Amino acid sequence: MVAAEPCSQLEIEPANWRDLNALKHLERVCFPQDAWPLWDLMGVLTFPNVVRLKAVCDGEMIGFIASDLRRSEGLAWIATIGVLPDHREQGVGSALLHACEELIPVGRVRLSVRASNQTAIRLYFRRDYQRVGVWPGYYTDGEDAFILEKNL
Ligand SMILES: CC(C)(COP(=O)(O)OP(=O)(O)OC[C@H]1O[C@@H](n2cnc3c(N)ncnc32)[C@H](O)[C@@H]1OP(=O)(O)O)[C@@H](O)C(=O)NCCC(=O)NCCS
Numbered sequence: 432m433v434a435a436e437p438c439s440q441l442e443i444e445p446a447n448w449r450d451l452n453a454l455k456h457l458e459r460v461c462f463p464q465d466a467w468p469l470w471d472l473m474g475v476l477t478f479p480n481v482v483r484l485k486a487v488c489d490g491e492m493i494g495f496i497a498s499d500l501r502r503s504e505g506l507a508w509i510a511t512i513g514v515l516p517d518h519r520e521q522g523v524g525s526a527l528l529h530a531c532e533e534l535i536p537v538g539r540v541r542l543s544v545r546a547s548n549q550t551a552i553r554l555y556f557r558r559d560y561q562r563v564g565v566w567p568g569y570y571t572d573g574e575d576a577f578i579l580e581k582n583l
Pocket residue numbers: 461462512513514515518519520521522523524525526542543544545548550551553554557
């Protein structure tokens with residue numbers, strides 16, 4: 432795979448329902464095993480108490496992150512983060528994570544990640560996430576989820 436040229440100007444912008452088709456494509460490419468159904472994609476783009484951001488390069492959505500705010504628990508969950516393959520390893524995922532964390536108005540953020548997803552786990556550990564739990568057999572194919580948490 433030949434990586435795309437790094438974006439001369441990467442923009443991190445709020446996402447909305449107009450991004451549904453681009454998000455559908457990104458989900459299928461980034462999560463071949465776990466892609467969300469259409470209803471969940473519509474929800475993440477429209478429900479209240481969700482921070483939703485897209486990374487845009489030359490007018491194209493190349494990355495997306497969403498976090499779900501649970502004020503009563505003093506906690507937000509990163510529900511999804513993905514970057515199109517030929518734009519990876521250029522800092523886009525880190526930029527999305529940083530921008531999302533900045534907008535979370537509570538003190539803790541959590542996420543679940545496949546135990547085998549070393550690329551994502553490295554990214555989170557570098558950004559001060561720590562492992563706080565395991566959900567055995569959480570994914571549909573039986574793989575465990577690691578639960579990671581960061582104090583903001
Ligand atoms: C996980 C994911 C979002 C990371 O996105 P990304 O844009 O590649 O992330 P970054 O570029 O910020 O960081 C990834 C690596 O690239 C490196 N990198 C960043 N900028 C770089 C640059 N300019 N040149 C070279 N390497 C660079 C980082 O150091 C990092 O490597 P490390 O983790 O070994 O330290 C992406 O791999 C993805 O979409 N995966 C599929 C979906 C997925 O698994 N999501 C997570 C579910 S929990």
